[in-house]
Amino acid sequence: MIDLLATEKELISRHIIPGGVCADFTMGNGHDTLWLSRAVGETGKVYAFDVQQAALDSTARLLKEENAHDNVTLILDSHHNAANYIKEPICVGMFNLGWLPGGDKSITTLRETTLPAVETAIQLLAPGGGILLAVYPGHEEGRIEGELITEYLSTLNRKQICCSKLQIVNSPTSPFFFLIEKK
Amino acid sequence: MIDLLATEKELISRHIIPGGVCADFTMGNGHDTLWLSRAVGETGKVYAFDVQQAALDSTARLLKEENAHDNVTLILDSHHNAANYIKEPICVGMFNLGWLPGGDKSITTLRETTLPAVETAIQLLAPGGGILLAVYPGHEEGRIEGELITEYLSTLNRKQICCSKLQIVNSPTSPFFFLIEKK
Numbered sequence: 001m002i003d004l005l006a007t008e009k010e011l012i013s014r015h016i017i018p019g020g021v022c023a024d025f026t027m028g029n030g031h032d033t034l035w036l037s038r039a040v041g042e043t044g045k046v047y048a049f050d051v052q053q054a055a056l057d058s059t060a061r062l063l064k065e066e067n068a069h070d071n072v073t074l075i076l077d078s079h080h081n082a083a084n085y086i087k088e089p090i091c092v093g094m095f096n097l098g099w100l101p102g103g104d105k106s107i108t109t110l111r112e113t114t115l116p117a118v119e120t121a122i123q124l125l126a127p128g129g130g131i132l133l134a135v136y137p138g139h140e141e142g143r144i145e146g147e148l149i150t151e152y153l154s155t156l157n158r159k160q161i162c163c164s165k166l167q168i169v170n171s172p173t174s175p176f177f178f179l180i181e182k183k
Numbered sequence: 184m185i186d187l188l189a190t191e192k193e194l195i196s197r198h199i200i201p202g203g204v205c206a207d208f209t210m211g212n213g214h215d216t217l218w219l220s221r222a223v224g225e226t227g228k229v230y231a232f233d234v235q236q237a238a239l240d241s242t243a244r245l246l247k248e249e250n251a252h253d254n255v256t257l258i259l260d261s262h263h264n265a266a267n268y269i270k271e272p273i274c275v276g277m278f279n280l281g282w283l284p285g286g287d288k289s290i291t292t293l294r295e296t297t298l299p300a301v302e303t304a305i306q307l308l309a310p311g312g313g314i315l316l317a318v319y320p321g322h323e324e325g326r327i328e329g330e331l332i333t334e335y336l337s338t339l340n341r342k343q344i345c346c347s348k349l350q351i352v353n354s355p356t357s358p359f360f361f362l363i364e365k366k
Binding site: 010150153154155156157158161162163164165166167168169170171172178 | 193333336337338339340341344345346347348349350351352353354355361
């Protein structure tokens with residue numbers, strides 16, 4: 001079955017620039033980091049953030065196993081500090097909110113840092129660039145994050161940025177997506 | 184600028200089967216009818232519905248001007264009677280709710296017929312098929328239609344059908360879309 005959830009990579013792919021700079025703001029096990037690394041190619045650059053050393057370790061392992069390009073910088077810090085590390089405009093940013101898959105489920109991305117991180121990502125975004133943000137409303141923290149993000153994005157100027165929301169209306173606990181596109 | 188609104192045709196394109204049967208449930212000026220006619224090709228079939236003779240006239244003119252395939256049946260009847268005309272499963276259905284562009288703005292698709300029409304369309308949908316539904320919340324009737332449809336689609340069994348909603352959160356009067364995909 002083809003459904004909306006299968007389109008997330010398609011939607012963000014259109015903003016990828018070969019040789020461009022990208023950011024994986026929620027590294028986790030590194031699957032999006034690897035995907036971005038391949039998408040921008042060896043002349044591109046990917047910054048990936050996580051607050052857990054376990055995430056950096058498993059991502060480093062994945063990149064090695066998959067013979068990824070040497071274009072990834074793994075950063076042990078909260079994504080809301082991204083502007084301390086990224087000095088170029090980014091063409092694509094990805095957020096996969098919630099916990100590290102297979103990791104400690106009590107450590108979720110905190111809503112106190114998620115919103116500042118999204119704001120930072122938008123500031124770093126190049127014109128024509130896009131941010132894909134996945135929210136997991138199946139747990140309480142994810143549900144609240146989703147509401148706060150919807151509220152925040154609703155305030156942004158439509159002339160400068162287009163904030164789309166994609167959700168499955170007959171499956172309220174399924175992940176949903178925001179696509180944030182700068183003009 | 185690339186934004187979500189540009190993706191509607193992409194999203195439904197994946198359900199098009201060359202030689203398949205499609206329906207344009209809200210013919211209007213016939214732009215979607217023409218698009219469907221080309222998409223399924225000359226061995227396919229398109230049924231198009233409208234309650235206004237003006238819609239049939241301008242669609243017939245458009246199809247002729249554009250040398251469309253002879254695969255379109257124009258029907259002067261409400262879309263909620265579609266099952267009286269369509270006897271085969273459809274791969275794609277399209278709804279563009281609201282008024283005929285450039286026509287009499289007091290004649291909107293009535294909410295009393297929109298929901299039965301959507302139900303009929305879902306019944307006619309082949310497994311793997313998809314329905315794209317555009318809602319225009321900028322006028323009151325459109326806003327109510329959107330709410331009723333969201334409510335109705337929320338009740339459908341996720342195991343049989345996936346109902347996605349795509350909207351621009353920082354532009355509440357912009358059109359939004361439902362993508363209804365049968366498994």
